[in-house]
Amino acid sequence: MKELQIIYKNISELNPYENNPRFNDEAVKYVANSIKEFGFKNPIILDNNNVIICGHTRYKAAKKLKMNTVPCIVCSDLTPEQIKAFRLADNKTAELADWDxxxxxxxxxxxxxxxxxxxxxxxxxxxxxxxxxxxxxxxxxxxxxxxxxxxxxxxxxxxxxxxxxxxxxxxxxxxxxxxxxxxxxxxxxxxxxxxxxxxxxxxxxxxxxxxxxxxxxxxxxxxxxxxxxxxxxxxxxxxxxxxxxxxxxxx
Structure with a gap:
């Protein structure tokens, strides 16, 4: 398995995925509060063109907090189809968990x-x-x-x-x-x-x-x-x- 490398990118370099099917505006303030309190601990995942695969809410939260740079992981090992599937799977699997x-x-x-x-x-x-x-x-x-x-x-x-x-x-x-x-x-x-x-x-x-x-x-x-x-x-x-x-x- 390829080791992950976290790199910091200027937030202006990042591009939201134009066909993102997830509504996340309601979550932005909560994610911003989390980042403000605990730091940016969960990197944004990008493709080779700096298009966001996972982390649109974190991206919006960072902009809300007027951050200049954010931690990122670039997925250079995935095909375009894998990227589409990963983008959906990352959001869907979070919905399947429940609370005790x-x-x-x-x-x-x-x-x-x-x-x-x-x-x-x-x-x-x-x-x-x-x-x-x-x-x-x-x-x-x-x-x-x-x-x-x-x-x-x-x-x-x-x-x-x-x-x-x-x-x-x-x-x-x-x-x-x-x-x-x-x-x-x-x-x-x-x-x-x-x-x-x-x-x-x-x-x-x-x-x-x-x-x-x-x-x-x-x-x-x-x-x-x-x-x-x-x-x-x-x-x-x-x-x-x-x-x-x-x-x-x-x-």
Whole structure:
């Protein structure tokens, strides 16, 4: 097998494939966020004429970030037909993979310093499984997570990581800026509280009814689908939201 060589090319040298059948505009911002956070770790694959085989989304993300050069791999060993097949296969095979939701949520529980919604995930919350057994594809039936005691009750400190927020607050206080700007930035800094939803679920299971109710209203757990929407826990697309509202009107 031929060894791969990564070379850096000026982004102006790259040519998108004019017949690219993949719609990728919605993914560009998430890929750009990933590149910005972690670096450009996945090279763009080109043919001998610098036409993109794989990596159109990365190319658009790099342009969005105003990058001058990007890492590339030139496939000089493939025939034109192989290139066409590879281009389609690379996109299609990614669609065939699925998530193990239990393992995914375990991974989320260990990621405290990153907002995973920046990369296309919903906020780091326990999984909400759509009930796909109903023949009505527009059904809003869901399986609500069952909050049962599985271990010791976590401490309050274990429910949220405040380190990033506190670090940012310290920088704000030291900044030589007007007080009204500081006040605004203090509020914005609270976005960096990293909630551990696995521990929150355990804490909720141990809590008395009054605390449970307040946690539900704070969108820390999901008990009722409609309440979850009102409390901001479930993020709906505009189309799904319209369908829900239509169902309520026709009920």
């Amino acid at each position: 939701m239990d393992l995914l949520n375990q991974e989320f529980a260990d990621i405290l310093d990153f907002d995973m919604s920046l990369f296309g995930f919903m906020d780091n919350i326990p999984d909400v499984n759509l009930d796909l057994t109903n023949d009505d594809k527009y059904s809003t039936n869901i399986q609500i997570p069952q909050y049962e005691i599985t271990g010791e009750c976590p401490t309050l400190e274990a429910l949220v990581d405040e380190d990033k927020c506190n670090s940012l607050l310290g920088k704000i206080e030291q900044a030589n800026i007007p007080e009204e700007i500081k006040a605004f930035l203090r509020k914005a800094a609270t976005r960096h509280y990293a909630f551990n939803y696995k521990n929150i679920a355990e804490y909720y299971a141990h809590a008395p009814a009054e605390i449970q109710e307040l946690m539900e209203e704070s969108a820390l757990v999901i008990i009722d689908y409609n309440n979850a929407i009102r409390n901001g826990y479930v993020q709906l697309s505009e189309d799904l939201k319209s369908l829900v509202e239509s169902e309520e009107e026709n009920a």
